[in-house]
Amino acid sequence: MLKQMNLDKMNKSAKALKTVMSVFYIAAIIGMVISLIIAVCSVVLPDSYFSAEHFKNGGFSLDVNGMFRYDMSGSDLSGDINMKGIFAGIAFAAFMYSIALFVIFKELRDILATVVQKEPFNENNADRLTRIGGVFIVGSVLFNFINSLVAGLIISTLKIKYIDVIAGINISMLLAGFLIIILAGIFKYGCYLQKEHDETV
């Protein structure tokens, strides 16, 4: 026996999720702006602002590829080392991540808006899912490359010995991207069925 769908509950959940996506969407825009400002500052400001001496105090640390952390406080880095490149690299990475998140949260927010309006099966939603899937597929290669670039910058700038970076493809993200694109295709078929239903009296 099929369970009766609680449409009111689904609608309330969709509204709440849409609000959350809107918040994340705005956060992604703020992230883009901030990372852009940091990138411009790292190019415009003089090198003296980025001397390693400034970062030895205050518990400043650098996260290398999310696998390990380099604690700058207590390190024996000389003041000659310039962290400008690292900051520019991190800002570039943050900017690219923000763009991806902006696209994903915008599309999710728009999809949820159609769910709230009780019209989820429309062609636009299928296209939105395709775009999200595309971001995941491109991101599986691009973000790993960007992470490796930043990690490489940290390693080379701080002259960390006997360590190297391995670049690759994020298989989980790639598979997620394919799954989302498959779902987009199923959604398109759902649109066709919805249209058939709407044109039946």
Add this chain to the structure above:
Amino acid sequence: MAIISRLDRVMADRKISLNDLSEKVGISLANLSNLKTGKVKAIRFSTLNAICRELQCQPGDILEYKFVEGETNSEDEY
């Protein structure tokens, strides 16, 4: 499509308005209007049953098939 709706003719004979018929049949005015103008793709038996009951007519009175030269089977298009 070669299926033509003669609903307007039968409604005129029975002197019933679109509003009244939509209320009695239980479908929206917009859908009934679409049916009258032949803009729908399909009709449920339950809807056809209700219309024939209210208009005291046969399905053949409100639906007519007219052969159209060069019309293909819609399934072939997919």
